Amino acid sequence: MRTKSLLTAVCIFCSTYSFAEELFDVVVVGGGAAGLAAAVSAAENGSKVILLEKGLRVGGNAYFSGGYYNAVDPELQKKAGIQDSEELFVKQMLESGAGKNDPEIVKTMVKEALPTLKWLKSKGLKFQEGITESFGGEWRRSFKPISPDGQGYIQVLLNDALKRNVEIRTSAAVQEITRDNKGKVRQVRYLDKKKERQTVEARKGIILAAGGFGANLELVGKISPDLGTLGTDNFVKNTGEVMLSAQKIGAKLVNLEEIECLPGAREEGTTRSRLHGDTSRFILINAKGKRFIREDASRSQIRDAVLRLPKKMAFILVDSEGLRSYSKLVQRDTIRSIEAGDVIMGDTLDEIAEKMNIPAESLKRTVTAYNESVVNQIDPLGKDPKKLIHSLKAPPFYIGFAPMAIHNTLGGLAIDTRARVLDEKGSPIPGLYAAGEITGLTHGANRLGGNGLTEALTFGRLAGRNCSQND
Structure with a gap:
C-alpha cells in the first residue's frame, strides 16, 4: 500500500512557527515503555523533560503485556544450559522479518538489549531467576520481571521519571507537530484535559513514542482489509494520529501492512x-x-x-x-x-x-x-x-x-540507529526522534515474541540519550 494515500497531502510546514510560552529541552509524546524510557534517559542526561500522554494514565500497551524481554546474556544463559549469541539473535530476526526489517536497526537493538536490561535492574526492577521463551519467540532468551508482567517496567520507570522531575501530563492528545523556519522540529500542539489547545516547545528535540495504530480498526481495515474485521487487544489510545502527524511534516512511513495478531x-x-x-x-x-x-x-x-x-x-x-x-x-x-x-x-x-x-x-x-x-x-x-x-x-x-485479534502493528516511522526519524529521502529530520511501536524497521514481517518490550525500551533509552545530547 502507498503510505502517502493515508493523507491527502504532505505538508512540511503545516503551521506558522511562533515561539511557545512553555519551553523544555526534550518533549516526549507517549507514556508507554518507550516513552518512559526515553523520558528517564533524557532526564538522566541533564535535560528538562515533559511527557505528554493521551490516556488517563501512563503505561500504554506495555502495561497489559506479558512482560517478556529478550536479550542475550551469555553468563546467565550458559548457567541455564542455553547456547545463544548476538549473531544468532540477529539472524533469527532477519529471517523472521523476511527482508523487511533493517539489518542495522536489528543489530542495534540486539547489541543494546543487555545494557538496557542492566539499566533497568539498576533502577530496581527485579527479574525472575529462570530464562524462558515467549509465545513466538523462537529461542530461550526471555527475561520476565517478578512484578506482574508488563506493569513492573512501567512502575519502575515512572518512579524514576518522577524522581528526576520529569513533568507528566495525561489526557494530552497531540494534534500537530511543527518545524521552525530552518526545518528543525520544535513544537507539539495538543488538547489538554479541558480540550483547550496548548503548545510546548523543545530546545533539543521531540521524541515520538505514542505506540502503533492497532486500536484504530478503521485504519487497519484500509491497510489490510482482511484484518479490519478482527478485534483488538490494544490500549484504546493506540490509534496512530501521532504517526500521521509526523508524516505531515515529511516523515517516511514503512511496512504499514505488517500487522501482528495473537489469541484474543x-x-x-x-x-x-x-x-x-x-x-x-x-x-x-x-x-x-x-x-x-x-x-x-x-x-x-x-x-x-x-x-x-x-x-x-x-x-x-x-x-x-x-x-x-x-x-x-x-x-x-x-x-x-x-x-x-x-x-x-x-x-x-x-x-x-x-x-x-x-x-x-x-x-x-x-x-x-x-x-x-x-x-x-x-x-x-x-x-x-x-x-x-x-x-x-x-x-x-x-x-x-x-480467535485472532490485532496485537500490534509492525510498520510505522522510518528511523536510523540513533532513533532519528527519517524523511522520504532517508535523511534525518532535525530534532525528531522516535522509539517503540510507532517505528517500522525493527521487526519486518514478523515480531519475535518478547521483542516488543526490547525494542521499546532499548530505542527509548537511545532516543532519550541522543536527543538530550542533541547528536
Missing part, C-alpha cells in the same frame, strides 16, 4: 484467554480437536493458520501444571475468564470436550499423541524437541477460545 477475546466474550504464555506448556487445536500447527511457529504463521480455520476459531489447551507455571496475573485472569465462560475447566478431557462441543475421542487422541511426542522427542508437526518437555496429564484441564 471472542466476539461474544468479555475476556481474553492468556493461556499461550509458554510454548512448551500448551497445544493449539481446531474445532475437531486436532492440532493444526506447531505451537512454536512464528506469530505470522499462526495468525494465518487460525484465519484459515472455520469461523477463524482455534482453542488453547493447558493442564493444571501449565497454568501454575504462568504468572499470578495470568492465573487471576484465567479465573475471570472461567467465570465469564471464555475458558472452560474440567477434570477430564471428556468433560471439557463436551462443554466446548469438540469431539471427545479426537481430543483424547490428540493429547495422547502429543504426550507421546514429548516422550519420543519427535513431533509430526515439527515442534522443536527443546519445547517438547511438558506432557498434558495433570487435571484439571483448561481450554480457552483463541
Whole structure:
C-alpha cells in the first residue's frame, strides 16, 4: 500500500512557527515503555523533560503485556544450559522479518538489549531467576520481571521519571507537530484535559513514542482489509494520529501492512484467554480437536493458520501444571475468564470436550499423541524437541477460545540507529526522534515474541540519550 494515500497531502510546514510560552529541552509524546524510557534517559542526561500522554494514565500497551524481554546474556544463559549469541539473535530476526526489517536497526537493538536490561535492574526492577521463551519467540532468551508482567517496567520507570522531575501530563492528545523556519522540529500542539489547545516547545528535540495504530480498526481495515474485521487487544489510545502527524511534516512511513495478531477475546466474550504464555506448556487445536500447527511457529504463521480455520476459531489447551507455571496475573485472569465462560475447566478431557462441543475421542487422541511426542522427542508437526518437555496429564484441564485479534502493528516511522526519524529521502529530520511501536524497521514481517518490550525500551533509552545530547 502507498503510505502517502493515508493523507491527502504532505505538508512540511503545516503551521506558522511562533515561539511557545512553555519551553523544555526534550518533549516526549507517549507514556508507554518507550516513552518512559526515553523520558528517564533524557532526564538522566541533564535535560528538562515533559511527557505528554493521551490516556488517563501512563503505561500504554506495555502495561497489559506479558512482560517478556529478550536479550542475550551469555553468563546467565550458559548457567541455564542455553547456547545463544548476538549473531544468532540477529539472524533469527532477519529471517523472521523476511527482508523487511533493517539489518542495522536489528543489530542495534540486539547489541543494546543487555545494557538496557542492566539499566533497568539498576533502577530496581527485579527479574525472575529462570530464562524462558515467549509465545513466538523462537529461542530461550526471555527475561520476565517478578512484578506482574508488563506493569513492573512501567512502575519502575515512572518512579524514576518522577524522581528526576520529569513533568507528566495525561489526557494530552497531540494534534500537530511543527518545524521552525530552518526545518528543525520544535513544537507539539495538543488538547489538554479541558480540550483547550496548548503548545510546548523543545530546545533539543521531540521524541515520538505514542505506540502503533492497532486500536484504530478503521485504519487497519484500509491497510489490510482482511484484518479490519478482527478485534483488538490494544490500549484504546493506540490509534496512530501521532504517526500521521509526523508524516505531515515529511516523515517516511514503512511496512504499514505488517500487522501482528495473537489469541484474543471472542466476539461474544468479555475476556481474553492468556493461556499461550509458554510454548512448551500448551497445544493449539481446531474445532475437531486436532492440532493444526506447531505451537512454536512464528506469530505470522499462526495468525494465518487460525484465519484459515472455520469461523477463524482455534482453542488453547493447558493442564493444571501449565497454568501454575504462568504468572499470578495470568492465573487471576484465567479465573475471570472461567467465570465469564471464555475458558472452560474440567477434570477430564471428556468433560471439557463436551462443554466446548469438540469431539471427545479426537481430543483424547490428540493429547495422547502429543504426550507421546514429548516422550519420543519427535513431533509430526515439527515442534522443536527443546519445547517438547511438558506432557498434558495433570487435571484439571483448561481450554480457552483463541480467535485472532490485532496485537500490534509492525510498520510505522522510518528511523536510523540513533532513533532519528527519517524523511522520504532517508535523511534525518532535525530534532525528531522516535522509539517503540510507532517505528517500522525493527521487526519486518514478523515480531519475535518478547521483542516488543526490547525494542521499546532499548530505542527509548537511545532516543532519550541522543536527543538530550542533541547528536
